[in-house]
Amino acid sequence: MFVGRTFERIFSLNKYEVVLVGTGKEGLEQVRTARPDLIMLDILLPDIDGIEVLRRLKGDVATSKIPVVIVTNSAEEKQVKQARSLGAVDYLLKAEYTPDQLVEKIKRCLQTGKS
Amino acid sequence: MKLSILVKLMGVVGLVALLVGGVGSFLVAREQSKLFDKLYMDKTQALVLSLDASVTEKDLEDPEDLRAGIYKLLLLNPDVLEISIFKSNAGKLEKLVSTGLSDAEHDDNQQNSEAFAGNKSVNHKETHDGILALDLFAPLHVSGRVAGTYNVVVSLKDLVDSQFKQTRDLMLLMIGAVALFVIGMSSLVKTVISNPLRKLIETTIEVEKGNFDGKIEVKGKDEIGDLAVAFSQMAKKLKHSYSELEKRVQEKTVELSTALKTTQNQNKTLEENKAAMLNLLEDEKELEETLEKRVLGRTKEVVEEKAKLLGSIEAIVRAYVLLDLQGQIILVNKKLTQFLGGVDGDWTLDKLQQKLGSVFDIKKAFANCLKEKNTFYVKEINLGAKFFDLYVAPVFVNETELVDVLILMGDITEEKVLDRSKDEFFSIASHELRTPLTAIRGNTDLILQFYGDQIKDPQFKEMIDDVHESSVRLIDIVNDFLDMSRLEIGKMEFKKENLDMGLIVAEMLKEYQVTGSRKKLSLEFVKPKGGAVWAVGDKDRVKQVLVNLIGNGLKFTEEGGVTISLSTEGNMVKVCVEDTGRGIPKENQSLLFRKFQQAGSSLFTRDTTKGTGLGLYISKLLIEGMGGKIELVRSEEGKGTVFAFTLPGVDKKIRTS
Numbered sequence: 001m002f003v004g005r006t007f008e009r010i011f012s013l014n015k016y017e018v019v020l021v022g023t024g025k026e027g028l029e030q031v032r033t034a035r036p037d038l039i040m041l042d043i044l045l046p047d048i049d050g051i052e053v054l055r056r057l058k059g060d061v062a063t064s065k066i067p068v069v070i071v072t073n074s075a076e077e078k079q080v081k082q083a084r085s086l087g088a089v090d091y092l093l094k095a096e097y098t099p100d101q102l103v104e105k106i107k108r109c110l111q112t113g114k115s
Numbered sequence: 116m117k118l119s120i121l122v123k124l125m126g127v128v129g130l131v132a133l134l135v136g137g138v139g140s141f142l143v144a145r146e147q148s149k150l151f152d153k154l155y156m157d158k159t160q161a162l163v164l165s166l167d168a169s170v171t172e173k174d175l176e177d178p179e180d181l182r183a184g185i186y187k188l189l190l191l192n193p194d195v196l197e198i199s200i201f202k203s204n205a206g207k208l209e210k211l212v213s214t215g216l217s218d219a220e221h222d223d224n225q226q227n228s229e230a231f232a233g234n235k236s237v238n239h240k241e242t243h244d245g246i247l248a249l250d251l252f253a254p255l256h257v258s259g260r261v262a263g264t265y266n267v268v269v270s271l272k273d274l275v276d277s278q279f280k281q282t283r284d285l286m287l288l289m290i291g292a293v294a295l296f297v298i299g300m301s302s303l304v305k306t307v308i309s310n311p312l313r314k315l316i317e318t319t320i321e322v323e324k325g326n327f328d329g330k331i332e333v334k335g336k337d338e339i340g341d342l343a344v345a346f347s348q349m350a351k352k353l354k355h356s357y358s359e360l361e362k363r364v365q366e367k368t369v370e371l372s373t374a375l376k377t378t379q380n381q382n383k384t385l386e387e388n389k390a391a392m393l394n395l396l397e398d399e400k401e402l403e404e405t406l407e408k409r410v411l412g413r414t415k416e417v418v419e420e421k422a423k424l425l426g427s428i429e430a431i432v433r434a435y436v437l438l439d440l441q442g443q444i445i446l447v448n449k450k451l452t453q454f455l456g457g458v459d460g461d462w463t464l465d466k467l468q469q470k471l472g473s474v475f476d477i478k479k480a481f482a483n484c485l486k487e488k489n490t491f492y493v494k495e496i497n498l499g500a501k502f503f504d505l506y507v508a509p510v511f512v513n514e515t516e517l518v519d520v521l522i523l524m525g526d527i528t529e530e531k532v533l534d535r536s537k538d539e540f541f542s543i544a545s546h547e548l549r550t551p552l553t554a555i556r557g558n559t560d561l562i563l564q565f566y567g568d569q570i571k572d573p574q575f576k577e578m579i580d581d582v583h584e585s586s587v588r589l590i591d592i593v594n595d596f597l598d599m600s601r602l603e604i605g606k607m608e609f610k611k612e613n614l615d616m617g618l619i620v621a622e623m624l625k626e627y628q629v630t631g632s633r634k635k636l637s638l639e640f641v642k643p644k645g646g647a648v649w650a651v652g653d654k655d656r657v658k659q660v661l662v663n664l665i666g667n668g669l670k671f672t673e674e675g676g677v678t679i680s681l682s683t684e685g686n687m688v689k690v691c692v693e694d695t696g697r698g699i700p701k702e703n704q705s706l707l708f709r710k711f712q713q714a715g716s717s718l719f720t721r722d723t724t725k726g727t728g729l730g731l732y733i734s735k736l737l738i739e740g741m742g743g744k745i746e747l748v749r750s751e752e753g754k755g756t757v758f759a760f761t762l763p764g765v766d767k768k769i770r771t772s
Contacts, residue, residue: 003550006557013565044546073549075597076542077608095549095590099560 003094007040007071010099011106024048028056031063038110041088043072043079051079054086069109071102124304129297136289140282147281152274155194155249156237159269162188162195163253166265170257175202178212185214196248197268200255201227208264226252230264239271247271311339315346322350434524437510438464442481445519454503454526467522474498477522480507484520495527502531538606545597552590559583595729598659599710602736609741610653613765616688617647619654620679623661630669637676638665648681650688650762652741657762660737660745663730664692664758672696675755687761691748698752707747708735738762 008020019034021027024045031039039057043050050070057063070083070091080091089109097105166188174181178200185198199213208227226236230252240250248270255263428435434451438444442464451462455470468477475496484491490508503524510519559582562570570576601607617640624638631638650657668677675695682689699707711728731745738745738760748757 003554003557006554006561009561010557013561073546073553074542075545076538077606093549094553095556095594098587099557099564 007102010103014103022046024050024053027053031057031066036066038106039066039068040071040106041068043070043074043083051082051086054083054088058087067109067112069106125297125301128300129293132293132296133289136286136293140285140289143285152271155269155271155274158194159237159249159251159267162192162269163251163265163267166198166200166267167253167256170200170255170262172257175211175257175262182212182214185212189214194270194273195267196242196246196270197266199266200263201231201266202255202263203231203261211263226250227264227266230254230266231261233261240268242268242270247275307337308339311343315339315343318346318350322353431523432525434522436462436467436522436524438481438520438522440485440517440520442478451524454501454524455498471496471498475505477507480505481520481522483507484509485517488517495531496524500528501526502528537604541597541600541606545593548593549590552586552593556583556586556590559586595733598733599729599736602733602740607737607740609656611651612654614650614652614654614657614762615647616650616681616690616762617642619657620661620681620690623658623665624679627665627669631676634669634673636669636672636674637678639676639678641678641680643681643683648683648688649765651765652743652762656737656741660734660760661690661692663734664760667730667758668692668694668696668756672755683764684761686764687743688764689759689761691757691759693755693757695755698754698756699747699750700752704747704750707731708745734760 004020004022008018011018019030019036021030024047027039027041041050041053045053050072054068054070057066057068064087067089068087070080070088071094072092073094075093083091089112090105092102092105094102166185169184170181181200185200189195189198197214200211201208202211203209208231226238229236231254233254235251235253237249237251240248242248248268251265251267251269253265253267254261255265257263428446429448429450431448431450434454435446435448436444436451437446444462444464444467447462452458455467458466458470464478464481471477475493480491480493484507488509490506493505496503496505504527505525506521506523508521508523509517510521512518559579562579563583567576570579598607620640624640627638665677665679672694673696678691678693680691680693682691708731710732735745742763743761745758745760748759750756
């Protein structure tokens with residue numbers, strides 16, 4: 001969770017409104033009430049894996065339009081392919097970006113996701 | 116059979132008499148026959164002549180009268196079998212009148228035309244009913260010219276009959292004379308020759324019995340009398356010779372017995388020789404037995420060898436299938452059944468194919484192996500829960516003669532499972548290692564960025580700085596390690612994207628703009644002439660290599676800067692990264708692309724600020740993974756370094772379409 005908190009901090013310090021959740025189930029619930037502009041999703045989650053969360057998000061009309069960016073440290077080719085085919089906007093490795101770069105990247109994803 | 120001289124003599128005399136009689140009567144009969152023949156000939160001639168004379172011009176036109184005359188003639192002369200008259204009509208002979216028995220036989224045109232030419236001919240012939248006849252052809256004269264031909268056939272039957280009768284009578288006469296002669300001769304021979312001879316014979320029999328004193332009473336003064344006297348003398352001489360002979364025989368007997376002894380001695384020697392020979396044979400036999408034992412030994416060895424070979428084939432941890440060139444399975448080991456499950460009866464190529472199903476065409480592989488005479492290797496065949504690898508290899512004798520084909524299958528399920536867990540390890544490790552590091556780096560970064568002015572103690576600030584630097588470095592190391600591992604086991608997948616290289620280089624240079632200006636270094640990009648340069652590769656990986664090369668260039672340069680140039684070389688796109696840095700010592704240049712190699716260091720000195728020493732090694736693996744090459748173009752200490760890498764270019768046709 002402390003990585004999550006770090007991310008929360010990175011984005012809230014950069015003036016973004018952030019809702020942080022700890023599990024896949026929690027995420028799927030919060031999405032309905034929070035109605036975010038973008039979802040950052042990890043693959044390795046405590047309950048359901050991220051790919052499954054992504055599938056459910058895209059399978060639900062209410063959430064299927066929200067752009068999803070996979071932000072993880074798991075870089076298996078299979079997962080990357082799966083995520084992309086399920087409609088993830090991007091697949092980012094946490095460790096490869098400094099906070100500044102990450103913010104920049106997400107900003108760009110928000111623009112492409114909206115358009 | 117014993118025939119007395121008398122009988123023989125009489126036989127000879129009789130035969131001679133018969134011969135003389137036979138020849139005599141034959142000659143007489145022949146002479147007679149000639150005479151008759153001539154008689155008949157004359158008769159025929161006369162007939163012909165009268166016929167010739169009687170034919171008139173009128174007859175040639177109207178043969179009715181002529182035919183009547185001829186019939187009359189035939190009636191008067193029963194010997195004449197046939198009369199035919201031919202008329203010449205424009206050189207061709209036409210039948211005018213023909214009578215008689217054998218009309219059909221008249222086709223002898225040769226003789227007929229000969230007759231028309233003036234040559235009379237007379238031949239013997241046999242009519243169709245076997246009667247010997249004279250066949251006469253003659254020219255027909257009418258009014259002094261040859262107007263046609265005749266043919267007259269006259270039977271010689273009466274002639275033959277009378278000849279036969281005469282010959283028979285003659286023969287009977289001769290036989291009677293001979294019989295009388297023989298009887299007379301026999302009684303004469305009996306008294307003059309036969310009787311004295313019999314006496315001689317009787318005496319001879321006596322002599323034969325050993326009685327040499329028999330007297331022969333032959334009084335004749337002829338040759339037989341002389342013979343009897345000579346015989347008596349001979350008997351006397353024989354008597355003498357006989358006693359002489361007996362004496363000689365006795366002497367010879369003594370000689371013989373001596374010779375016998377010698378022979379016996381010789382026999383003994385021979386006997387001894389034979390024994391020696393037998394011994395020799397015995398030795399030979401022993402030798403043979405030894406040989407046989409040796410052969411048995413060898414055979415046993417061969418059998419053991421074979422058993423060892425079969426044992427070793429069973430011991431192989433792979434399924435073993437040996438096939439002949441026709442695809443008949445010669446030998447399999449138990450592993451095959453263990454791997455694929457049992458089959459009814461013996462294994463065949465078909466059954467093997469059935470077991471493999473559509474997963475692998477073993478028959479095709481077998482055919483290919485025969486054709487190419489090469490070993491085929493299939494890395495992975497998935498059958499249900501199991502994984503196999505498979506070799507199809509040609510078996511040679513004397514290195515050239517293809518005799519068999521060998522199929523080997525290995526169960527690689529374990530390795531696959533291990534491989535998977537390795538993959539999982541990398542996945543988990545990368546997550547587990549990078550996650551806390553990301554938190555550390557992210558937080559220190561945030562502290563420095565947003566709370567830096569709150570930190571008054573410079574030492575505290577320095578501590579935060581160190582933690583941040585270390586986390587950054589550690590993330591780099593972990594990333595490098597994971598990349599390297601994945602590259603080394605071939606797990607890295609490369610996308611094949613069409614890349615506008617100019618765009619990518621420009622992007623990279625932008626990212627390094629800050630670093631460059633901080634060190635007051637120039638960053639230049641020499642764009643190629645003639646528009647964009649396209650390459651095929653994985654964008655992220657190409658960027659990774661550029662980061663490494665540009666990063667290195669900036670890191671080791673204090674003055675001047677880094678220049679990147681782009682060019683095409685044949686089908687390849689070439690990227691050069693040139694710096695004006697300190698350069699790489701000659702002795703280290705050859706080791707540059709090796710694992711953990713740092714350009715300026717020996718094996719035992721490491722500069723921890725420089726990086727892991729994996730950068731160039733990973734770059735090399737990445738570029739090679741995308742089908743290109745990376746190299747150190749040149750480097751001079753104090754002057755600078757040039758690295759270059761290539762990537763496959765984009766086929767123009769594909770790009771424009």
